[in-house]
Amino acid sequence: MSFWDFVRDRWSRLLSESLLHVSAVVQCTVLAALVGVAVGVAVYRSPAGSTIATALTSAILTIPSFALLGLLIPVLGLGAPPTVAALVLYGLLPIVRNTIVGLAGVDSAITDAARGIGMNRFGVLTRIELRLAWPAILAGMRVSTQMLMGIAAIAAYARGPGLGVEIFAGLTRAGSANATNQAIAGTIGIVILALVLDGIFVLIGRYTTSRGIRGQ
Numbered sequence: 001m002s003f004w005d006f007v008r009d010r011w012s013r014l015l016s017e018s019l020l021h022v023s024a025v026v027q028c029t030v031l032a033a034l035v036g037v038a039v040g041v042a043v044y045r046s047p048a049g050s051t052i053a054t055a056l057t058s059a060i061l062t063i064p065s066f067a068l069l070g071l072l073i074p075v076l077g078l079g080a081p082p083t084v085a086a087l088v089l090y091g092l093l094p095i096v097r098n099t100i101v102g103l104a105g106v107d108s109a110i111t112d113a114a115r116g117i118g119m120n121r122f123g124v125l126t127r128i129e130l131r132l133a134w135p136a137i138l139a140g141m142r143v144s145t146q147m148l149m150g151i152a153a154i155a156a157y158a159r160g161p162g163l164g165v166e167i168f169a170g171l172t173r174a175g176s177a178n179a180t181n182q183a184i185a186g187t188i189g190i191v192i193l194a195l196v197l198d199g200i201f202v203l204i205g206r207y208t209t210s211r212g213i214r215g216q
Helices: 003-009 011-043 047-061 065-076 080-104 108-116 121-158 164-172 179-208
Strands: none
Touching: 003 011, 003 179, 011 047, 011 080, 011 121, 011 164, 011 179, 047 080, 065 080, 065 121, 080 121, 108 121, 121 164, 121 179, 164 179
């Protein structure tokens, strides 16, 4: 059977797995953004805190995905829980780092002027600093999303959702009929989905960032 015949015959299943894959990555990116931005906000004024936060999130990326899932499975079981935990942990570094860089890069003259007109610290953070740091934060989310698209395929090891099921099944059945087609279909599907999500992030950045900030 040719590759295209294989895809046509399994189209409904591939589509379903693609939707699950995208859903898992997007939701985990959002969760990582919530945690990562909170951490960045908490430490960006402290050089020591920023260094520690960046070092800890960097250390997570040094853990092989198979090993991390293997550590999480006894605690969280199989399926979605270990997948979500692993993806959120892996997605933290770019978001934490970019949040710190974006917030630290805000011109102090702007924040001083905001305080001068009576704005409190929370108002300065939410209405000035985070808005100016948004392009950097969004770039971090974009990088995290691209990383998680590939890492999510490993989630099949923990019986997680997504196109990794096709890749693992194809590799496990290497040499049998359609095994190669199955692995290639899963791989190409992930690449296409990653490109689509990257394009969506470009559009989000265009429509959520003011022209003045983009021009800086």
